[in-house]
Amino acid sequence: MKRNRRGLRLFVVASFAAFAASGCSTVIQTAAPDDQAHVAGRMALEEAAASVAASPWPKPASSSLADRLAGASSGGEKISRDDAVDAYVVKLSASGRGDTGLLADAARHLEAAGALKLVAQTVCDSPAPRLSDVALLEDAIADLRQTRSIYVSALKQINGDKNDVDHLKRDFDNAIKDLGSVADDLAKSAMKQRTSNFAAPAPANQLTGAF
Numbered sequence: 748m749k750r751n752r753r754g755l756r757l758f759v760v761a762s763f764a765a766f767a768a769s770g771c772s773t774v775i776q777t778a779a780p781d782d783q784a785h786v787a788g789r790m791a792l793e794e795a796a797a798s799v800a801a802s803p804w805p806k807p808a809s810s811s812l813a814d815r816l817a818g819a820s821s822g823g824e825k826i827s828r829d830d831a832v833d834a835y836v837v838k839l840s841a842s843g844r845g846d847t848g849l850l851a852d853a854a855r856h857l858e859a860a861g862a863l864k865l866v867a868q869t870v871c872d873s874p875a876p877r878l879s880d881v882a883l884l885e886d887a888i889a890d891l892r893q894t895r896s897i898y899v900s901a902l903k904q905i906n907g908d909k910n911d912v913d914h915l916k917r918d919f920d921n922a923i924k925d926l927g928s929v930a931d932d933l934a935k936s937a938m939k940q941r942t943s944n945f946a947a948p949a950p951a952n953q954l955t956g957a958f
Contacts, residue, residue, distance in 0.1 A: 785875035792870055792880055795863040796887040803852050804835035804897060828893070832900045839905060846907040853898050853915055860891055860922040867929040876936040884930045888923060895919035 800806075808825040826834070839848050867884055870876055895916070902912050 785873070785877055788866075788870040788873050788875070789877070789880065791866045792863075792883055795859070795866040796883055796890075798859040799856070799863050799887050799894075800890050801859075802856075802894065802897075803838065804831045807831045807893065807897075828897065832897050832904065835897065835901050836904050839901070845905055846902060846911060849898065849902055849905070849907070850911060850915075853918075856891075856894055856898075857918055857922055860926065863887060864922075864925050864929055867926070867933060871929065871933045871936050876933055878934070878937045881930060881934045881937055884926065884933060888926050888930065891919065891923055891926065895923070 805826050807828040807830075835849075839845055842848055844851075863884075867880075870880055898915055898919070899912060902915060
């Protein structure tokens with residue numbers, strides 16, 4: 748069932764990309780209030796995704812759009828995931844914080860994921876959800892999966908307590924599951940909004956153009 752839901756979200760994102768690149772002519776209805784609502788929601792979504800993407804280690808080469816929103820790609824060369832784990836372990840050792848520091852970093856990451864969930868829920872309930880918002884949330888979910896992997900690997904490398912490893916896995920799995928559920932809802936809302944826009948009669952101030 749989880750695979751089917753993720754497949755639906757990926758289909759919605761792919762449909763948005765194909766539609767945006769099609770160059771087809773259509774009727775564009777002006778809806779200033781909805782556009783303003785989307786701009787505000789999008790900014791909040793990008794800021795929350797950037798917080799999820801921020802990390803205490805160099806970003807691996809597989810970083811997603813959420814990483815670029817955080818500005819992580821602007822300051823240095825990308826590295827492999829294993830190198831990111833090694834660099835983080837060195838940083839923890841140098842600080843003398845060890846597993847205590849790692850768990851504190853992980854807690855901040857989970858807090859950021861919770862904040863992103865709340866923002867995404869607000870966007871989902873707004874009058875102007877967009878398919879591009881679903882794509883951004885998918886990138887953030889992918890980033891969180893990578894983050895989970897690095898925390899778990901680093902904690903094992905510094906011989907962290909097995910219970911801490913298990914708790915870390917569970918907490919990140921729950922956060923990823925929660926964001927996935929919101930992404931499902933956001934995809935449905937965006938598709939419903941798009942269908943409603945095209946089905947509505949064109950107002951007097953409509954514009955005809957191509958995109």
